[in-house]
Amino acid sequence: MAASRRAGVRVRLTALAVLVVGLGLVAGGAVALTLVRDQLTGNAEAEARRQAGSYAPMISGGLTSALPPLVQVVTRDGTVLGAGSELAHTRLLALWPENGAVKGTSRLPDGEHYVVAGVSASVRDRPVAVYAAVSLEHADEGVEAATTALVIIVPILLIAVGGTAWLVVGRTLRPVEAIRERVTEITASQLDRRVPEPPTDDEVGRLARTMNEMLARLEEVHDRQRRFAADAAHELRSPLASLRTRLEVGLAHPSRTNWVRLAGDLHREAVRLGDLTDELIVLALADGVTEPVEQVDLDEVVLTEIDAVRTRGVVDVELTPFSAARLRGRAGELSRVVRNLLDNAEHHAAHRITVGLWSADGFAELVVADDGPGIPAPDRAKVFERFYRSQRARDRDTGGVGLGLAIVREVTERHGGAVWLADSADGACFHVRLPLAADPA
Template sequence: MAVRRGAGVRVRLTALAVLVVGLGLVAGGAVALTLVRDQLTGNAEAEARRQAESFAPMISGGLPSVLPPLVQVVARDGTVLGASSELAHTRLLALWPDGGAVKGTSRLPDGEHHAVAGVLASMGGQPVAVFAAVSLEHAEEGVEAATTALSIIVPILLVAVGGTSWLVVGRALRPVEAIRERVTEITASQLSRRVPEPPADDEVGRLARTMNEMLARLEEVHDRQRRFAADAAHELRSPLASLRTRLEIGLAHSSGTDWVRLAGDLHREAVRLGDLTDELIVLALADGVTEPVGWVDLDEVVLAEIDAVRTRGVVDVELSPFSAARMRGRAGELSRVVRNLLDNAEHHARHRITVGLWSAERFAELVVADDGPGVPDSDRTKVFERFFRSQRARERDSGGAGLGLAIVREVTERHGGLVWLADSAEGACFHVRLPLAVEPSA
């Protein structure tokens, strides 16, 4: 299916910057033109009023023979009593200055707009109005000049804004493009490579560091899976080879083979192979757990697993000290932690297992100790590794696959806890500390 490609981020951001700035410049230009027009028109109206006020005292005794340009005298009934030659047949304003002065605009016969102001005067004892007009040609020329200037400046500014935005956005996205190119080069066999991290502590820098942290986790998981596959193949090869060898020998010497004894040997190997397969499945599903998280009474889980050990009657189990502990977690996984610790202790104990459980304000701690031979100092840091078995365990038929304690560590860490082998006067003493309020990770 074809992938639809729209405008890139660089294009969209540049267009957005040009659009926003363009709208701002247009709105600002309109406001500026309005202010210029109002200012120039107001100046013309003020000049017209000044001329009218300066002429009004001159008609108190009667009209002069010649009136100044663009001046008109109007009676109360609207009759034009006198006007300059260009205003002989035109009434400037239909208003009467009752409150003092009036103002407005008018178009004269020559087609030009004029600002008009009128004031009240007295001629021969009768009230009259004196109107004066001032051309708005200069105001219109000023507005036209401002409009021309804006029509030139605005496109230049928009081009400058667009070019600057294009360069700035391109520079800002350059690390993102470098990250993209590096990610396309990384394959499953090159997880050790990292994306370039820009020095700035901004969104792009944090993205690069987050991706490198993700790549580090993927590399760790990939390495673990590869080691797991190699170790699993190695461990499975031994019981399968034993089964095949014994069957081939039995078939080659069928007349002299004790088939009942061979069946018993094969059964033991099959049980060992089944146990190993179960533990491998647990580890393989460790990163894809689906069991829901809920409240778990850890003390009840421990007591249930202890009952299974006591039922077998191989060793005695003592509780010291032991108290209730309730936490958030996955009951099935926590049961396996307890079961594996008890199985390990039962396997190595001579006569007795001691189990302790207590809770503090923020964590619960489980202790499983045995009176066995203990763990050699050289193996203390290895007991939680997958498929590790001490030489002493390898010499025993039920030595296990070396996965029990590895499962304990992985489940405990997934619940946000810690597991360690503590010093002990005799035997081995395992401690598991689990937080009471932290949700386990998926």
């Protein structure tokens, strides 16, 4: 089916080229034939006028000699006073040269077509018309020769145009066919393959480059999904194994098991599983965002999340500096960014969290800092990776699952912003920069 579609495009483009060129040649040929006929007929008319005009002064004293073969002298009442040897005594032209000259065509008894020109003259003060005829045989022969040439040349040109168009279209479609064949060979396990790119910078070349860019994006998404599945399976295996082991031990030794303590341990593991599941759902939905983009007051989002931290009363929260900032985004995702940063700061802070928000150069910048132990230098480049946790976080029972900061980075970048960990004298200092909403015109 693909081959038939390709041949169909090739045939249609070739037929279109032949049709357009054919119509142009026919129209051009018709114009050329008209010009040839007009030129040859005009030459014959000029010759007829010259003959009639050159003979008119010669008959003013009377018809004293024989007239040329194709010259005729006629009175106003239509009487033929004299005619050449090749003309019958029938008036050549019914028109009278009122304004000094007249022209027309006539068919003589010999069957040939003639052009006739007439001029005014007088014979012994008697007004007459002198007509001269010139054969159009040469004009007809010229037009016939031109027509014959066009009949021969036009089909040859059309064949040449059709063949050239067929070859050129085929050559143009060859890279497209190569792209199609390569795409049919690419499967989900071969997303590292690319379609061949022609060296030209035309539409086909841009199509190939665009498809390769699309394949690169698909490969990136596929790799991320594969890593996500592997990481999720790895992270889920540990708490599930812990739950099963503790239950099996308890069931194997029910009389020696402290069921209240076991229930508390299982509850903590269940909470960790719930938190991990929530984070995984957020990441799983990251590539299929359905929440609408709207105007969001980032300062209100920050204040709402800060109230939740203050309500828990674990640490103090200080605002400095803090100003309003409005941007276009998804309120739920931006709330998740602020919440994850505050949760991370609350988890590591000793006594205080400092939150700042300001606008400058078309961007809103959010800063969340804590007075905790900070993040070791080797870990700073990795804290935004999925499921990454520093050794200090792993050693604490309340350590997270390593997805909070990864979500912060992905949501921030999806909103056209950036997040980074700045140098700080003590604790950790996270910066989030997001583009402000454009002022309405």
